[in-house]
Amino acid sequence: MLAIIGAMDEEIELLLGDLQDRQDITHPGVTLHRGTLDGVPVLVTRGGIGKVNAAMTTTYLLVEGATRVIFTGVAGGVHPDLRVGDIVISTDLVQHDVDVTPLGYEPGTVPGETPAWHADDTLRDIAMQAAQDVEGVNVIAGRVASGDQFIASREGVQRLWKTYAAACAEMEGAAVAQVCAKAGVPFVVIRSISDTADHDANVDYRTFMPLVARHAKQVVRGMLARL
Numbered sequence: 155m156l157a158i159i160g161a162m163d164e165e166i167e168l169l170l171g172d173l174q175d176r177q178d179i180t181h182p183g184v185t186l187h188r189g190t191l192d193g194v195p196v197l198v199t200r201g202g203i204g205k206v207n208a209a210m211t212t213t214y215l216l217v218e219g220a221t222r223v224i225f226t227g228v229a230g231g232v233h234p235d236l237r238v239g240d241i242v243i244s245t246d247l248v249q250h251d252v253d254v255t256p257l258g259y260e261p262g263t264v265p266g267e268t269p270a271w272h273a274d275d276t277l278r279d280i281a282m283q284a285a286q287d288v289e290g291v292n293v294i295a296g297r298v299a300s301g302d303q304f305i306a307s308r309e310g311v312q313r314l315w316k317t318y319a320a321a322c323a324e325m326e327g328a329a330v331a332q333v334c335a336k337a338g339v340p341f342v343v344i345r346s347i348s349d350t351a352d353h354d355a356n357v358d359y360r361t362f363m364p365l366v367a368r369h370a371k372q373v374v375r376g377m378l379a380r381l
């Protein structure tokens with residue numbers, strides 16, 4: 155079954171409103187919604203903010219039978235070409251707040267794990283096709299950098315660009331990726347840009363998040379039609 159996760163209400167309420175035959179499944183800390191969206195059987199949920207919530211929610215989704223996972227939401231743009239409203243489809247994901255460098259590991263590497271988790275090629279291709287239908291925005295395939303930090307400075311952006319060649323910064327994707335990879339379940343992350351992670355990021359985020367969340371949702375609906 156296809157699972158769709160968003161971090162916040164704004165990111166999934168647009169999908170939940172159209173969910174047919176809805177059935178709620180409650181686990182400690184999170185409620186999953188099973189139903190049919192555009193004729194496709196799905197599990198939809200609000201996963202909460204940050205890597206821990208994302209990992210926990212993904213685990214419950216897998217236990218409930220998810221065999222493909224889409225994460226949808228907003229992000230801070232890091233790639234210099236990205237503007238508010240643009241869309242990033244994940245090629246791979248890193249955890250930019252992991253630092254075991256004193257023990258000789260590369261920045262972002264969890265000992266014993268891959269330095270970056272690769273999104274599924276097929277889901278990524280379908281997401282790219284669906285994103286082309288969103289009018290007036292640029293779409294790029296790129297690396298998503300996740301961490302338990304809201305990035306809001308030039309230095310923060312530069313670090314993610316120079317160290318990881320990240321396209322965008324958010325707070326969940328790589329945790330979803332890590333859990334899915336362990337289970338051998340394909341995944342992709344779709345992010346629309348709500349801010350450019352600089353000193354205006356807090357204001358831009360509040361202003362644009364509800365608007366651009368619609369773009370990511372549009373991509374998800376476009377994907378359902380292509381699955």
Ligand code: ADE
Nearest residue numbers: 229230304305323324351
């Ligand atoms: N999500 C949206 N904007 C973000 C930012 N600047 N940093 C981290 N996560 C975000």
